[in-house]
Amino acid sequence: MEINTLTPEENFSKFSKILKKKINNGFTIVERNDKLPFAVLTKKHKKVNHNFNFLISCITFGLWSLPWFYMTCVSNKDKVILVALDEDGNPFEDKCFN
Template sequence: METNSTIMEENLMKFSSILASKTSNGFVVVERNDKLPYAVLLKKKKKVDHFFNFVIFCATLGLWSIAWIYITQVSSKAKKILIAIDEDGNPFEEKCYMG
């Protein structure tokens, strides 16, 4: 049977690997607690070049409008997520409210 400290170390290593993968995707750690373990990550808002998208919109006779709307409404918004390990040792990710 594994000891409690060994299980905690494995969970912390799992948690750290998840954080490393998220930070490599552009997220920044806002808050972190290794005792529980949980972390709040933030991905900043991207600026949309509307002039460039308008040129593509005109060149494709309006077909680019679907992608342009998606870029403007979904992809460019700031994202805040919570990553944690529950009491069973399973990692989970949850979106945070950006009031």
């Protein structure tokens, strides 16, 4: 049985690819350390147009108020994640809670 070990350069390349993917998805880097390698990324919440949602809620006789509530209170929070490589060079991602 062969054990495939990655060099530190390959590990860092894998780490950089993960960061590039997250940045393309709208995250920004808050803190980064290339020696350990880890990075803390954040994504700001989307702004909800309350005037438009109120109008849609009135047109649908209040049925739209449930998705509007969900967009405003539940899913509309800043996202903070930690992306790092463990001791074996495996990438992992962890959600951080404020």
